[in-house]
Amino acid sequence: MANGRVRRNLVSDGNHANCTNDNLEGSSGQNMSEDDMDKRIREISSELESSNRKCEVYRANLLSVLKDIEDHKMQLSIKVQNIKISMKDGL
Structure with a gap:
């Protein structure tokens, strides 16, 4: 069950x-024949494969965005460190 x-x-x-x-x-209201069930299984399998391909593309895009965010964070961190050093030198 x-x-x-x-x-x-x-x-x-x-x-x-x-x-x-x-x-x-x-x-x-009639029971599906084995041929109908096999056809439906093939349709669902095809949909699953398509969804898996879309998921791979979304995952790649997400990883790319996360890498860009990490790079931007590093650049901002360097800029903040440079500003701190400049402020210390100015005192």
Whole structure:
């Protein structure tokens, strides 16, 4: 049982087990066929791959922004140190 639904494994031809869900129903109220379930699995897998690629791009962009922030922080720190030194020399 997962998410309140009962799952059972069916072995079709001995090569692989197909996981079906007693609560999987199409919009017409009929149970989905194995072909429909396989098609839906392929669609969801494709969506997952696309989401993973987007996530990689977002991660790269985020790391780039964080590096830029770190560089800017270092530059500001150097400027502050130079100002401190200038103020000490002026006294």
